Amino acid sequence: xxxxxxxxxxxxxxxxxxxxxxxxxxxxxxxxxxxxxxxxxxxxxxxxxxxxxxxxxxxxxxxxxxxxxxxxxxxxxxxxxxxxxxxxxxxxxxxxxxxxxxxxxxxxxxxxxxxxxxxxxxxxxxxxxxxxxxxxxxxxxxxxxxxxxxxxxxxxxxxxxxxxxxxxxxxxxxxxxxxxxxxxxxxxxxxxxxxxxxxxxxxxxxxxxxxxxxxxxxxxxxxxxxxxxxxxxxxxxxxxxxxxxxxxxxxxxxxxxxxxxxxxxxxxxxxxxxxxxxxxxxxxxxxxxxxxxxxxxxxxxxxxxxxxxxxxxxxxxxxxxxxxxxxxxxxxxxxxxxxxxxxxxxxxxxxxxxxxxxxxxxxxxxxxxxxxxxxxxxxxxxxxxxxxxxxxxxxxxxxxxxxxxxxxxxxxxxxxxxxxxxxxxxxxxxxxxxxxxxxxxxxxxxxxxxxxxxxxxxxxxxx
Ligand code: DC
Numbered sequence: 239x240x241x242x243x244x245x246x247x248x249x250x251x252x253x254x255x256x257x258x259x260x261x262x263x264x265x266x267x268x269x270x271x272x273x274x275x276x277x278x279x280x281x282x283x284x285x286x287x288x289x290x291x292x293x294x295x296x297x298x299x300x301x302x303x304x305x306x307x308x309x310x311x312x313x314x315x316x317x318x319x320x321x322x323x324x325x326x327x328x329x330x331x332x333x334x335x336x337x338x339x340x341x342x343x344x345x346x347x348x349x350x351x352x353x354x355x356x357x358x359x360x361x362x363x364x365x366x367x368x369x370x371x372x373x374x375x376x377x378x379x380x381x382x383x384x385x386x387x388x389x390x391x392x393x394x395x396x397x398x399x400x401x402x403x404x405x406x407x408x409x410x411x412x413x414x415x416x417x418x419x420x421x422x423x424x425x426x427x428x429x430x431x432x433x434x435x436x437x438x439x440x441x442x443x444x445x446x447x448x449x450x451x452x453x454x455x456x457x458x459x460x461x462x463x464x465x466x467x468x469x470x471x472x473x474x475x476x477x478x479x480x481x482x483x484x485x486x487x488x489x490x491x492x493x494x495x496x497x498x499x500x501x502x503x504x505x506x507x508x509x510x511x512x513x514x515x516x517x518x519x520x521x522x523x524x525x526x527x528x529x530x531x532x533x534x535x536x537x538x539x540x541x542x543x544x545x546x547x548x549x550x551x552x553x554x555x556x557x558x559x560x561x562x563x564x565x566x567x568x569x570x571x572x573x574x575x576x577x578x579x580x581x582x583x584x585x586x587x588x589x590x591x592x593x594x595x596x597x598x599x600x601x602x603x604x605x606x607x608x609x610x611x612x613x614x615x616x617x618x619x620x621x622x623x624x625x626x627x628x629x630x631x632x633x634x635x636x637x638x639x640x641x642x643x644x645x646x647x648x649x650x651x652x653x654x655x656x657x658x659x660x661x662x663x664x665x666x667x668x669x670x671x672x673x674x675x676x677x678x679x680x681x682x683x684x685x686x687x688x689x690x691x692x693x694x695x696x697x698x699x700x701x
Pocket of ligand 1: 260261282283284286287343346347348350351375376377378379427431
């Protein structure tokens with residue numbers, strides 16, 4: 239029932255195409271299967287019916303393709319849910335009940351032979367299928383609309399059986415059509431649907447034929463659910479395989495050597511500048527540092543901190559003897575040249591947010607290798623209320639690759655802005671050593687473990 243699974247399938251939702259002639263029970267079955275699977279049921283017949291209804295109410299002749307095509311101008315057909323039931327809206331009007339009459343059925347069979355009508359609906363139908371797990375019923379779903387559907391079924395039953403079912407359905411609704419009329423109607427529609435030039439009703443080569451004449455609805459539904467679940471299982475297996483492959487192929491460990499010394503000129507200027515900036519900051523804020531004994535004496539360490547203000551890199555750098563480096567958003571490097579020079583001199587390097595750019599990792603490793611400390615704000619953005627948010631795993635990846643310690647930092651001040659005279663406490667926690675945590679690769683599990691340690695520690699330093 240299902241076709242061979244390809245890697246393309248991983249990207250798309252699960253699509254079940256259910257085709258067959260009128261009255262084979264497609265919609266009842268599709269609705270039930272969709273409910274069981276939690277998929278969206280897309281009733282394409284209702285779309286054709288809506289167009290027929292719209293053309294009929296506007297007085298268009300259903301035998302005139304040009305008049306029907308003209309009706310499509312500005313027409314909006316939507317499938318939606320109202321009170322849990324699927325509803326069809328034509329230019330906003332709920333026509334769900336009005337399109338179920340024998341007249342509209344015949345009208346739909348006629349308009350569906352008009353190429354402009356089929357073109358009009360094709361993209362809408364494909365769009366729904368691209369984005370969702372769906373079961374779509376119709377006449378040409380497996381052949382034209384969704385030729386790549388993972389599950390294709392062709393549901394049929396004898397014309398007499400189908401006429402009998404439809405007749406009972408109509409009787410329940412109070413319709414006065416006779417059985418003979420319903421059968422003639424079904425035969426006519428079968429003829430129309432299979433003999434039209436465009437997208438005629440036809441079983442796709444790779445579709446499975448289900449003759450429901452002697453099957454219950456639930457039996458057919460169970461078959462469909464089984465097929466969909468098999469696809470879903472394959473899909474998640476493929477996903478897991480991909481993820482673990484990706485994990486194995488992750489960045490190789492590149493333990494930094496701690497022997498490199500900072501450029502002496504840079505170190506000299508840093509030595510002069512540090513007490514001056516410290517003095518300025520101490521005058522401006524009521525600044526205290528806690529846990530300075532946790533700061534390693536050497537360089538090449540990561541400082542992972544919560545993010546409160548633009549002054550954070552400086553607040554972290556002040557009690558460290560080794561110059562720092564830190565990531566700053568790319569935009570800061572694009573404006574004023576002097577500003578760019580200044581932040582670069584103070585160790586900033588640009589990152590493009592959300593670009594997934596791996597060169598940032600390489601630059602970070604280079605900075606650590608050069609003997610600098612690297613300041614990272616794992617939350618990515620500044621926290622206005624002081625609460626520590628969720629961290630990203632980038633910091634853990636860099637720590638795992640570089641196999642270097644991460645010093646957690648908590649920056650504390652009240653309110654949103656760091657204003658003059660404010661009490662600021664910068665706390666340094668015990669360094670987290672990837673080696674001590676037994677991290678010797680960059681797999682997702684390893685990154686998660688380091689990240690958790692870091693974020694827990696930062697959170698404990700913010701109070
Ligand atoms: O499934 P239904 O009876 O609601 O469909 C109404 C008409 O629309 C039917 O006569 C054939 C046509 N149709 C079609 O041509 N292609 C589809 N995918 C769905 C329906």
